[in-house]
Amino acid sequence: MKQNLQKYQDAELLSFYQTTRQDDYLIELYKRYLPCVYGVALKYLRNIPEAQDIVMQIWEELFEKVQHHDITVFKNWLYICVRNRCLMELRKKSGHQFVELDEKFMEFCDDFHLDHKETPETNQALHDCLETLPEKQQQCVRYFYWEELSYKEIEQKSGFQQKQVKSFIQNGKRNLRLCLEQKGIKQHVKSE
Amino acid sequence: MSNQNNIWEYLRGQRTGRQANRFEQEMLSDPFLYEAIEGLTSLEGDHEKIVKELEQKLEKNKKNKRSLPHHWWIAASFFILIGMAIFLINRNSDHPESVFIATLNILPTDTSEFFQELPSRNLQFDTLHPVSDKNEKQPSSTETRLRSISDPTPTNIQTTPRKSIPTETITRKDAHSPQVHVMTKSPGIIKDSVPPLFEKHNDSISSHTFIADTLQILPQRRNKRRIQPKRLNKQFLDKKPSEHLLWMQKFQQYVKDSLRYPQDALSQQLEGEVVLSVRLNRKGIPARIKLIRRLSPSCNREAIRLIESYPAPWEHTTKEILITIPFQLPKNP
Numbered sequence: 001m002k003q004n005l006q007k008y009q010d011a012e013l014l015s016f017y018q019t020t021r022q023d024d025y026l027i028e029l030y031k032r033y034l035p036c037v038y039g040v041a042l043k044y045l046r047n048i049p050e051a052q053d054i055v056m057q058i059w060e061e062l063f064e065k066v067q068h069h070d071i072t073v074f075k076n077w078l079y080i081c082v083r084n085r086c087l088m089e090l091r092k093k094s095g096h097q098f099v100e101l102d103e104k105f106m107e108f109c110d111d112f113h114l115d116h117k118e119t120p121e122t123n124q125a126l127h128d129c130l131e132t133l134p135e136k137q138q139q140c141v142r143y144f145y146w147e148e149l150s151y152k153e154i155e156q157k158s159g160f161q162q163k164q165v166k167s168f169i170q171n172g173k174r175n176l177r178l179c180l181e182q183k184g185i186k187q188h189v190k191s192e
Numbered sequence: 193m194s195n196q197n198n199i200w201e202y203l204r205g206q207r208t209g210r211q212a213n214r215f216e217q218e219m220l221s222d223p224f225l226y227e228a229i230e231g232l233t234s235l236e237g238d239h240e241k242i243v244k245e246l247e248q249k250l251e252k253n254k255k256n257k258r259s260l261p262h263h264w265w266i267a268a269s270f271f272i273l274i275g276m277a278i279f280l281i282n283r284n285s286d287h288p289e290s291v292f293i294a295t296l297n298i299l300p301t302d303t304s305e306f307f308q309e310l311p312s313r314n315l316q317f318d319t320l321h322p323v324s325d326k327n328e329k330q331p332s333s334t335e336t337r338l339r340s341i342s343d344p345t346p347t348n349i350q351t352t353p354r355k356s357i358p359t360e361t362i363t364r365k366d367a368h369s370p371q372v373h374v375m376t377k378s379p380g381i382i383k384d385s386v387p388p389l390f391e392k393h394n395d396s397i398s399s400h401t402f403i404a405d406t407l408q409i410l411p412q413r414r415n416k417r418r419i420q421p422k423r424l425n426k427q428f429l430d431k432k433p434s435e436h437l438l439w440m441q442k443f444q445q446y447v448k449d450s451l452r453y454p455q456d457a458l459s460q461q462l463e464g465e466v467v468l469s470v471r472l473n474r475k476g477i478p479a480r481i482k483l484i485r486r487l488s489p490s491c492n493r494e495a496i497r498l499i500e501s502y503p504a505p506w507e508h509t510t511k512e513i514l515i516t517i518p519f520q521l522p523k524n525p
Binding site for chain 1: 195196199200205208209210212213214216217220223224225228229230231234237242243246249250251
């Protein structure tokens with residue numbers, strides 16, 4: 001039965017669990033995102049044992065929450081649960097410490113995707129906007145989206161550190177979006 | 193969303209070139225994956241092994257989670273206790289003597305079949321009393337009055353004298369009627385105690401229905417030992433409701449004769465009642481007197497004096513007796 005469950009989508013597994021209440025479906029669903037849950041907990045708590053505890057605590061709470069919440073996309077809902085749980089844990093440790101919102105997180109709020117294989121007009125606009133970017137941002141965006149190099153390869157090629165590469169790519173992406181919006185070109189929305 | 197293998201391959205550095213770029217592009221569009229990779233790359237450790245251990249823990253937890261949550265067990269035990277309490281209350285509130293009315297349908301013409309059938313029903317009888325009037329005289333043991341439902345005219349029939357019956361007989365006296373119903377549990381008696389009634393009046397019983405009033409069926413025991421007669425509530429049987437009233441009447445008469453109205457209550461024209469509860473000890477003497485309703489200190493003292501100096505024996509009871517002593521001003525002629 002375990003091998004057969006892998007072929008099902010998240011929504012199917014969730015509905016199977018909600019109707020049958022069999023743990024196997026929820027376990028399979030949670031195992032798919034277990035590395036992500038653990039990784040997010042690691043990022044916020046900076047402690048491996050605490051991150052492990054958070055993973056198991058979220059698992060314990062999952063049974064009840066899944067029944068009472070109206071979940072459309074399980075991955076997104078789980079991500080919010082994990083973040084909230086980690087933030088709660090951080091507040092417990094140091095009551096008045098606030099975790100600032102990561103600016104990079106704002107990059108994920110839009111559905112902007114660079115796809116240079118669009119119509120000639122949009123392609124031209126994209127190239128024009130790319131020319132307006134600062135040099136470092138332009139370089140990294142070209143390497144990443146046009147030459148399809150990985151962070152490591154860009155790091156080796158450009159001499160920038162990996163964090164800088166990430167930062168340049170994301171900032172360059174944001175500036176491109178703004179430039180295209182000014183030119184009246186709508187965002188490229190990728191459907192999943 | 194990349195599966196686990198993609199994540200571990202990327203972290204191990206097994207993905208290069210375009211494969212790595214695709215994964216990184218996916219990361220940029222998925223905040224969950226992006227933050228997870230950031231967390232996994234921020235601290236050193238064998239994270240893949242840790243995640244596998246966590247997966248094994250999940251499997252173990254699944255097996256342990258078969259039982260219901262804790263609070264369900266508490267709720268279930270609570271409801272079971274309530275059900276048991278209700279059952280016990282209803283059982284105790286019933287008549288102490290369990291009344292069971294069995295309707296025996298005597299259809300076959302051959303009465304021997306009827307008697308053979310009885311042991312299977314855990315029933316035996318040597319006398320059958322019909323439902324009769326309360327004013328009727330209780331029949332003797334050598335005489336049986338039998339009356340069928342269809343034929344209301346009673347018939348006096350002589351029965352054969354009863355043979356010596358073992359002592360395990362169950363006697364039950366109905367509190368409301370003077371009938372006595374005797375039932376024995378001795379297999380050998382059936383044929384001997386068959387009254388000639390049934391032989392003489394076959395026609396009258398062959399197609400009629402008799403009601404065996406208040407037959408008490410005892411539960412069968414595994415080991416076939418003598419069935420002990422059920423202990424009956426003798427107190428309930430012996431005590432008549434009028435005894436208490438008689439005693440109260442006597443006590444009230446004593447109070448009426450012995451009451452000394454306090455002077456201060458007379459001068460204040462004070463009237464009323466003093467209510468006390470009296471608990472007797474084993475000797476039947478008041479051991480505890482408690483004032484329930486008070487009037488005035490002198491009246492209260494007088495009420496207590498009356499109770500303490502009551503000369504006659506108190507009512508035999510283990511419960512508290514509630515006594516009301518009235519203080520009424522004498523009417524001037």
